[in-house]
Amino acid sequence: MSNCNVKIKINGEVIEKEIESRWLLSDFLRDKLGLTGTHVGCEHGVCGACTILLNGEPVRSCLMLAVQADGLEVETVESLAEEDGTFHPIQQAFANNHALQCGFCTPGFLMSVKNFMETHPELPTDDEIREAISGNLCRCTGYSNIIKAVKDAYVLKC
């Protein structure tokens, strides 16, 4: 109906809330839960800034209703670093390689890359990396440092 209850495991914590069923997952995360690391750049599925992991897979949170995530598991950029603040290897690699400028697109890239590395355990080629991040737009960096960072993340991970 026009309101509904959702129960979503977000970054390891089960959240239960009543929301309007038309609310987008991106807005739910940002406005209702304060998880503003997930950014919104286009709200029509092209820019990738809102990319999160749903049951471990990258999806556009602007192209999902929050209620569609009911009963599922969501990971956002806020879940990446360790509790003591230590970077996840992908974050470290981005910092090492100047893979961000304004940083607006960055959370989306990090989430896409996390899934990519999990599903491609062997060091990929540049072209494979390019393809993997081609669903995320960055207007600042021109991508080449992001590609370097992804390769670096493979090194840091082991």
Add this chain to the structure above:
Amino acid sequence: MKQFVGQNVKRKEDYRLLTGSGKFVADMRIENMVEAAILRSPYAHARIRNIELSRAKNYEGVLDVIVAADLKGKVKPFTEFVEFTLPPQLEADIKPTIKKNPEPMLAEDKVTFVGQAVAIVLAEDRYVAEDALALIKIDYEPLPVVTDPYETIKEEAPVIHPELGNNIQSYFEVKVGDIDHAFRQANHILKTRIKTPRVSGNPLETRGVIAEYQERNQQLDVWSSTQVPFMVRSYLSKLVGLVEGNIRVVAPDVGGGFGPKCAVYPEEIIIPYLAMKYKRPVKWIEDRLEHMQSTRHSRDQVHDVEVAFRNDGTILGLKDQFLLDNGAHNSFALCCAYNSAAHLRGMYLIPNYDITGRIVLTNKTPNVPYRGAGRPEAVYVMDRIIYMIADKLNLDPVEVSLRNFVRPEQMPYETGIFYRDGANMILENGDYVKSLQQALKIAGYDEFRQKQEEARKQNKNIGIGLSSYIEGTGIGPFEGAAVKVDSTGHILVGVGSSPHGQSHETTLSQICADVFGVSPEQVSVRAGDTSLLPYGVGTFASRGAVTAGSAVHGASKQLKEKFLLITGEMLGVSIDDLEMYGGKVYLKNSPSKFVTLQEIAQAAKPGPRCKVPKGIEPGSSATYYFVPPTVTFSSGFHVAVVEVDKETGFVDILRYIVVHDCGRVINPKIVDGQIQGGVAQGIGGALYEEIIYDKNGQLVTGTYMDYLIPTAMEVPEVEMGHQEYLSPHNPMGIKGVGEGGAISPPAAIANAVCDAMRPLKIEINTLPISPNKLRSLIEEAERTESVLK
């Protein structure tokens, strides 16, 4: 002593941005806040007959709906942006016509472009606000629309703003030498039309404003995704009639700017006004559809050029009449248009030069500067001409370039015109021949020609194209920095510039750290906040490092001097006996005798224990405003290597090379990042991006499905080479680097594509080079060729 300037110091900005704890305007929520949504004109040109708001106002969750009539007498309309008016010397020299043409806050009785703001809904949340937008009924009477710059200057064109008389808003001429004589002397004259289309900067973060007013102390706090918070403050104060000191404008983390966020928008005035009026914080976040329509666009120039040259390729003179289609308004005087006129000759001598610029108005979104601001257009014209001359004379384009360069022995070279800041435009230093040679070497130019021959035999079309640019960077009028040492010995730097990806917190801390001999870790830099300094300008026009960097350098040096004086007083010695390094002041030659910054800062406190020498203000801070004498010229060469799929018209960039001079490099990785990012935007302009309107003034490229921003699949890694000719115009020798990457790609890539298609003769004089367009050019050339045969 370790120096940090010149090192790849890791960015201080990164931690928060990588962990999702950055704060962009949209990330902020304030208790009791309402959200705004804006109704925008669906017509390009129409009279507003009637507005019916009652259903929207009565919708549940709506606080109010505001239209132009509600602002009457409360919020003044924009005047022009005085920041862009011409300095008197320049005005006297070129005697321009500039008609005042400011944009209204909300459309009142007429709309003049699709996307113009007409009404604002305030509601409990954005969902509700958007529901209410659909309930507003406006009765429009459509008026004739004009979207073409050549149509709009015709006598019979509908006049967009009757008070201006016609649609030609500005006019100016710049002349050097004797153009008629030059044309009489020439062996050849070439005439062509070269066009750079309308594009959009499209930072990934859209615009957005939040305002909160506290009645208690009349404090108005505004957070805006802007490049120029001081300018926002100034216009807010002027137009709403507020005490400037009661306004604080903050640009928090800003997700890219590139120019479009570089002036004040109506929303930045109205939203704060509404926060005051309704005594509730108000938030407005532009969505991408609004952004495509209402955030100002850029470029859109057409040049009709004639060039006179000799058989050996020497250019004797160049005439150019160009139009800049600025959309429905121009509040920026001659900004981009004059930049184009001043930069068109680039590195080339061209002793006789005659250029006329006209800024014309059409029923489209207003234009503003965007990364490169008038230079990509000029460079596209100039470097296409170099290739066309080469073609005509059957010379290699490199030879034509070399024939025409300003030579190192001619430096500093007087161009014979004024720069936009009113100073004589002088190319101060550099060696263009050497830079070009470096670029050609990286590209393997000579070997490439051989490879190209072989490829042709296998029916493969590969080509190489060059482009060069110069860019006046670091424009004034000033930038400020305040440096202070707190009582823990930590250094705090506040600057008036306002970054949105440029890494000020890192590079400026490097500069400051070197002056005090400390690690950048010991320095915190704050920016984008009008409470940091009395005056500030902002981040645009490749000016951040040059102006804010020099200001930080100056303020740090002043504070260091003061700290030496205080130490002299503390130790009872002359300051000649003191030296500062490692964050301490030492008695010369006695490494065990020192005081720390913390101790000095404490000794600087007013009061009985103060050790500040008499006649000097107590305190551990210094403020310095750097006023550049004029701009400083960066320069560079771009080389594109492409392959064209002749059958489909698709272009693949195989290699991209940049050799550039940005003076002193503060942080190499950050400089390289600016170049790579600029090139990506340039590639967008060369191959993908175009803002298109139909005949009715409807925006056809209103989403990211139609406005094509390059992805990682379309942008190659740029190979770079560096030249370091220090700027004589600032103490550290810095030149700006922010825009250079974006200036040359359209010219380099278009030249490469033409080169790839040879011996077929095609001229790419419009952008972007879409596969459809390229195929048409190829077909046309093939037809011509077969007719000739």
Add this chain to the structure above:
Amino acid sequence: MKPPKFSYLRPNNLQEALDMLAEYGDDAKIMSGGQSLIPLLNMRLSTPGYIIDIGRVEELKGIKEEEDAIVIGGITRHVDVEKSALVQEKCPLLTEGIRWVGHNQIRTRGTIGGSIAHADPSAELPCILTALRGEIVMVSSEEEITVSPEEFFLSYLLTSLEPNQLIKEIRFPKIKKGSGYAFEEVARRHGDFALVEVAVVIELDDDGTIADAKIALGGANSVPFIPEAAEEFLIGKLPDDSILKEAATLQLDDLDPEGDIHGSKEYRRYLSGVLLERALNRAIDRAREGVFA
């Protein structure tokens, strides 16, 4: 850009879904992956009273093998098809083509039924399904019917689906052993909808002549286009460059693509010929090499 108000319904099984459709169909929109529907909602170009989210209807999910077809449930996601070993083995044209659908982050939500129902003339799946001469199985609370792509795709974004029907499954015929196949596409940027795309399956006889040719073009018409004359022309021929070129350009005049800012009518028509020739070449090479033997 926020969705308008609607009532949200989430059936737990097919029967519930069909009942809801029967009741609310006229004022309802089915939501599967939402990757085409939600952008429309965000832009308020679609304002249904009800959203029926079929995303949890297990009966509509899955990839199974039947004698001559791979049968894919309507809400099966693009990624699941992309990664399916069964699809790769029996219908590799689908594996090759589906990678062209948007980006991974779209394919993790987007579904086969959604792509077919959305009927974008430039979308990959309608073109592939048409080339394979597959079938679409639609159900309502009253009946289940199976239609061909030609019956299903009516025009630009328009299909024969009735408000009370949904796509239950889609039947992708297996590609016969010894056949060659190819999917060719060009788009302005990687991941964009195609300017033009071509799907081809070629069967060769032992003597190298073409035994069967199945072709579909996307982006070249308001619905996927089968160049029947070109197919007929090819059958029985020993393929060489000039034959393939002739076949590729035989029916260009029959194409009626929609021109837009990315490509004019003429350009798309011309491009169809270029891509068809490339696809035919590649498919024949594959058939000859017995890659799929």
